[in-house]
Amino acid sequence: MPALRERAQDIVELADHFLQRFSRRHGRQTQGFSDRAREVMLAYAWPGNVRELQNTVERAVILTGENLPVSCSALGLPVLDRPIASATPVPPAEGVSTGPSVPLRARDVHLSGGAAAENTNSPGVTS
Secondary structure, rough: OOHHHOOOOHHHHHHHHHHHHHHHHHHOOOOOOOOOHHHHHHOOOOOHHHHHHHHHHHHHHEEEEEEEEHHHEEEEEEEOOOOOOOOOOOOOOOOOOOOOOOOOOHHHHHHHOOOOOOOOOOOOOOO
């Protein structure tokens, strides 16, 4: 049987199954997984296979507030310091340089309220 990381559809189905199971077991109600939490689960290698997924989802159910979506932080998985690549590449906007530079990190954009403002104190941000 292939490793869990090679069966992306199984990750989503198993995570949803475990979410329902542990929500009932712990008397917690969530709004499912956030989109970003699903992306992080799909990008993770799952070296512990299904048992690690099961334990991760149970932990997330316990840590998630009532009637809230399960977040990346509740999962406790490592989050890449860059956006997870989508299946379809997006071309750069007109006037945006694609020359060599250090990429802007997703965390920096989030911390700036979504704007890619110049921040000389944050590594990885270019002007």
